[in-house]
Amino acid sequence: MSLASHTRRPAAPPAAELTGAMFIGSRRVTGAGAVAHSHDARTGQLLEPAYAGGTPEDVAAACQAAEDAFDTYRNLHPWHRARFLETVADNLTALTDALVARAHQETGLPTARLTGEIARTAGQLRMFAAVLTEGSWLDARIDPAQPGRTPQPRPDIRQQHIPLGPVAVFGASNFPLAFSVLGGDTASALAAGCPVVVKAHDAHLGTSEFAAHAVRAAVVTHKLPDGVFSLLVGDGPTLGTQLVTDPRIQAVAFTGSRAVGLALAHTAASRPQPVPVYAEMSSINPVVLMPGALAERATSLAEEFVASLTLGAGQFCTNPGLLLAVDGPDLQTFLQTASRAVAADAGATMLTPRIAKSYRVETETVASHPSVQVLARGAQPDSAGPGQAVLMTARAADVIADPDLQREMFGAAALVVRCDDPAQLAETLRRLEGQLTATLHTALTDTEDARALLPLLERKAGRVLANGWPTGVEVGHAMVHGGPYPATTDARTTSVGSRAIERFLRPVAYQDLPQELLPVALRDDNPYNIPRRVDGEASPRPGS
């Protein structure tokens, strides 16, 4: 696909000053609602500037701007949107120093991790630019007319994807860049042709404002309609609910807790016109240690496990929170090594004092369960929101008996489930709720038993891993970051990887439209030069 007609424009340098104002399209608006501040995650100290929450009028204005932008934005040449996303990535990269410094303050996450997260976020935007350029995302199809068919002639029917409309995005606290203002939800919605209204996460307001600068500057550079992107500030129960119930919003994307995800889903389903909610919620990511694997490498498995468990203070949706194994000497070796490693863990500052408190409550609820034994605790760091690693164990019969032992402890806590035999292990898996991931550690001798477990793991999770750890989610074309309820509200989708764009699209068929009325992507001469299916068969692109 030739890009000759689309030269790269120089990026306008995004402003790097925080003001505390929202973006309603290009308008900087200081809210008239409750004032919020971010806080230094380690010291608890209040950070400037103040962010005043948006009013119902601000929400309506942002949604109307998005609606006004929609038809123009969605009908741009897809390459135009691709160049826009690349400029957003460039702008984001240009802001690295300011973003890392602020995000480090606001989240307590290490600067190296945050620098990597910016690269991931920019890479994600560029991946969607490549997706737009390649063209399969439109899923263009042509079933040509058959005028001579009997008993009735067949009309000409063509199909493409069109975007749903304005999208509301609620970012996650644990990835202030990759799952926030410019994260995968925003990138995939913008790629699809949907204007986006983001509600900033109140734990990283400054990081959010910087990220919004990056996209707003790109909107100007590419002369896009003003309402393509807005950033609102406010609390979830009021402003968030107003946003989700606004009739102009046509889909909602969210990453966070189960309680909030379900509340959003309920709100969206109760609208006069219900809209889809893509909520990525809770997962405890079961890991099965097969007997051969334990016999072969119990010690190294334990070390790898604790490294995965404590990474980022355990604040990953894919954190390995539940291990399952048949009890015996090899599992005991594993537990001893893992206990030593957890006890040696220094702990880390959690994203917010509230998350740290919730983590303590969840772990203490599980730890005080009569069937649970605490094996080890790490150190408690000196911090406003200290995160202390905890390793616990319970017998499978007790886990089967009490579903409450499946509760997510968002942080570096795990429960090791000791099973009497492989059948009980399988039964424990069968009782689990839906998950983002499920992992098997195997040796060659485990192959047959592992194969028997796979149908069960497939049904429970969006991603099945062998001999690895679930933390770390590749951004690619084959990734699924999703899974059966309650891991997400829609198991048919992914929030990471190129097919995340599908969440914001729907197919439309066009019957017997004359060439001059057909969408560009479906015209006979294939002006976008994209792959199309003719009578269900892939058709080579003219240019290839």
Added chain:
Amino acid sequence: MSLASHTRRPAAPPAAELTGAMFIGSRRVTGAGAVAHSHDARTGQLLEPAYAGGTPEDVAAACQAAEDAFDTYRNLHPWHRARFLETVADNLTALTDALVARAHQETGLPTARLTGEIARTAGQLRMFAAVLTEGSWLDARIDPAQPGRTPQPRPDIRQQHIPLGPVAVFGASNFPLAFSVLGGDTASALAAGCPVVVKAHDAHLGTSEFAAHAVRAAVVTHKLPDGVFSLLVGDGPTLGTQLVTDPRIQAVAFTGSRAVGLALAHTAASRPQPVPVYAEMSSINPVVLMPGALAERATSLAEEFVASLTLGAGQFCTNPGLLLAVDGPDLQTFLQTASRAVAADAGATMLTPRIAKSYRVETETVASHPSVQVLARGAQPDSAGPGQAVLMTARAADVIADPDLQREMFGAAALVVRCDDPAQLAETLRRLEGQLTATLHTALTDTEDARALLPLLERKAGRVLANGWPTGVEVGHAMVHGGPYPATTDARTTSVGSRAIERFLRPVAYQDLPQELLPVALRDDNPYNIPRRVDGEASPRPGS
């Protein structure tokens, strides 16, 4: 793709006697619930045999049989399922005489239409067999490992679609074959690898039992697990609710009224584990008559319109129930011709006396609206469920003012909306709810104005037509029979055409699985010989 290894087995002759028993897998079970009968649609006379409704235990048994069958059935070679679907089509075709005779009695639909519907239903099953054989439905993807990538190596990640699990199907009354026991929902769910539990529509119980024979015989022929298909009898509020709330059911497909569709969606969303509901509900299918088209051919448009309106007593989801045009002499010509044609219409027996009564209530509600003028009524046929064509008109300002004038009148009734100017016509369209279809009639002189309306029509409907009529839904690869709420509960899907299979699938990623544990479709040597995407790029099949 060579089929040499899969020889066609001779179809077992399906039994052609009605017994009044349900199928719980292969078991013939006579219910212990309330007894129901079908009725002759024209005479109202009760038809034998009696069908006794299933108990909660029967529902649970059918769902358990489906669950027990699931893993075996979904892991069959897709060609095996393809041959099964072809045998179902053969069996259905072999039953044509018995099916047409019974369906004609039960529905009042003409025998020629029913014969055509059997061909359509069999064709639909064969289309899904071809889809399974071609292989794109699996959407297999491979992102190969990059062991040398820095800072971290990239794992090997592969993806395929897997089926959701057992599916509950609720057939429609108006297509006793193509949207019922063996209709598009069942065909696409079985193709996807999902066992199906059908609740028979109580308006065509005998037709349903015959159709179930066709699939049960094919289950035996192909030695499939017993619970792949069950047929239950019972009423919607009790047995239907039990079916939708059964924890083994993982998706629901429905075609029918908005009230029932919304009730099912609410029930499914209230489960401990919510599941998707694909309900195809109500649509009034707006048709815009552009000024140039009216000037050029008002008379022929009127004749075509009334033919489409009265086809099948107007009992199509895609019936043209709302026409829009700018008022003037050409529209008056159209209305005069259409009125004459409606007045000359003989009427027809509707599917059931209940549907006929509901149609009378709906049309009288609209006809008695102070803003509505009745232009013509057809004859009232002598029948237990008489359907009388009705043509009405109202001013656009009144339709805009009262959303209740958008109500669906399921039958041969239409409202012609007279607009003052093109802007008011566009505003009326903007106020419409979501639709299955939206149609434009244009002349060359209308091109610019029609193009301006297209973004609006796309947003309102799943299918946009030019210069045709929406009744008649092609079964192909580009068809969308779906649309924004309340046309359906999920605008991202279609219930007709090859992509209907997508409703019952979800993606799963496999990370670093050794070859011997990978799903067959994803192994290096591509044993199914299907198209796969490697790093997002289409990869040629080895055999092509």
